[in-house]
Amino acid sequence: MWEGLDITEKEKAAVDELKEKLGDLTQRKGFLSLTDKLLSEDHACFRYVRGYNCNVKTAFQKVAATIEWRETFAGDDYETKHPELFANLKRTYVGRALGVITDDGSALDYYDIDYFNPGATNRVDVDDIAHYHFSEIERGLKLQCDWARTNGKDYFPGFITLINAKGVGMQHAAPNAISTIKKLFGPGQDNFPENMKVCYILNTPAFFAACWKLIEPMLSKRTREKVKVLRGDFSTMEDSELPCPRELIPEPIGGKLKIARMRHFTGDKVCPLDGVLGADNMGPKKSVTVRATEEELAHIEGGLVTVRCYCLSGSITLAAKAVKDGEAPIGLLEKSIESSSGLVVIEVAKPPEGCSLEVTITNNSIIRWCNGGVDIVDV
CATH class of the missing domain: 1.10.8 (Helicase, Ruva Protein; domain 3)
Structure with a gap:
């Protein structure tokens, strides 16, 4: 046995x-x-x-x-009951079971923190996030069980958890971010004990130390002992130093596994393109632009398109234009926004026929940190 x-x-x-x-x-x-x-x-x-x-x-x-x-909680047939929300979380949530397994039966899961904006929890019930999070853990467990049964094993070693911390910033130490993490970590440890073989937290910025001080007390001693925090990623390591073959490690952290591009997590039906002002956007005139094509806007009824911005602290300018190849853009809106936390929702005129919608947010702050994102959404 x-x-x-x-x-x-x-x-x-x-x-x-x-x-x-x-x-x-x-x-x-x-x-x-x-x-x-x-x-x-x-x-x-x-x-x-x-x-x-x-x-x-x-x-x-x-x-x-x-x-x-x-x-109770985990017993619900969540995907069947909430197919649209489940599908969107599947496309946008920061974590996923990669669907790959090592020779010794370990499954890999991957989290990209840069794609988590805590402002999303103003729009999505944290229980829904938790349902999806635990469904991905269950998917990884099934993969390991199938491997064990196929290979006549009575045991599998557990998950290799890979966390890309690039983009961690002040917003991830905000109360709503910490409460979301607690909602995931607590039940995760209680209901899936000893299911993690090892955890690598990679590309940690200087600010990560402050976030880690808030997170570490939530973890058991055994879990903390399995966590390895690195400033860089696997690209600088020899193959012999890796926790698994490089072919099973996602490309963004120095591996060779191609993964579908994640979307910045919002919790609404969104167009495929989006952008975020991250840690590199200190100071004025740093900007990010997103565009939605006419086809991508076709599902939006009426003459208005909802644009949502996240601005943690500081001032941004939002500019919306209708663009068409070979023609001068048409200005639809330009607005300065002051925000100390979270979500700003603005309606913009839907572009004329044949045009795409282009939205740019620019950081106006000189000293204060401005971390924000923009989505073109259908709410």
Whole structure:
């Protein structure tokens, strides 16, 4: 049963004790769901025993809570009930199971923090974000279970989690960002114990240290010990230093795996192009431009298009134009915006037939940090 697994005699005894203590709970729908995702009853109990240092009492309490969680929050058929929102989160959420697996059965998941704008939580229920987040974890678990069963294994080592921290800024230390992280980290640790093999946080900017001080206390000691924080990415490492073959690592962090371009997370139906003023946009005259074609705007009824801006702190100018190849652009709107936090929604006239809509936001601040994004949306 435990072949190939580094398990102590104390852990084996604790697994047996936990199984006996669970009794009739093992027949609950939530426990059957758990054992299906974690390969077997023994494997599921082992994860909890190791995660809680052989404290059977605590492990029992956590398993019982997970059973309840799986029968309520995680038990919903979220994708079927909310297909449009699920599809949009799938396209825009910062994290995903990559659908690849290593030779030893580890699945990879990837998070790109630059694509998370905390202002989105003003538009999307955090529970919806959590539903999607945990559905991706479940997808990775299924991949590992399929590998184990195909290869006749009783165990799989867990996730290799890769986090690209490029673009982390002051907005990620804002209260709504921290509350979202708590909503994901807490249930993640409680209901998926010992499912992470190792975590690399890459491309960390100087400001990351402040964010990490807020996040680190949310993590258990065992989880913290698995986290490796790097200033750069895997591009400077030798292949022998990597956690898995370079072919399985996404290109943005120094690997060779091509992944679909993520969109900046907003939570609404959006056109395919967007932009964000990030950490490099300190000072005036730095700008970003987005464009939506006539075809992409076709689903918007009426004569107005909604443009949404995020401006964490400072002043920006928003300019909207109707553009057509070979012709001079038509100015639709130019507006200065002062903001101290979050979301600004503005309506712009829909461009004439045959024209695209081009929106530019420019940072006017000289000293203050201005971090913002713009989306052309259908709300």
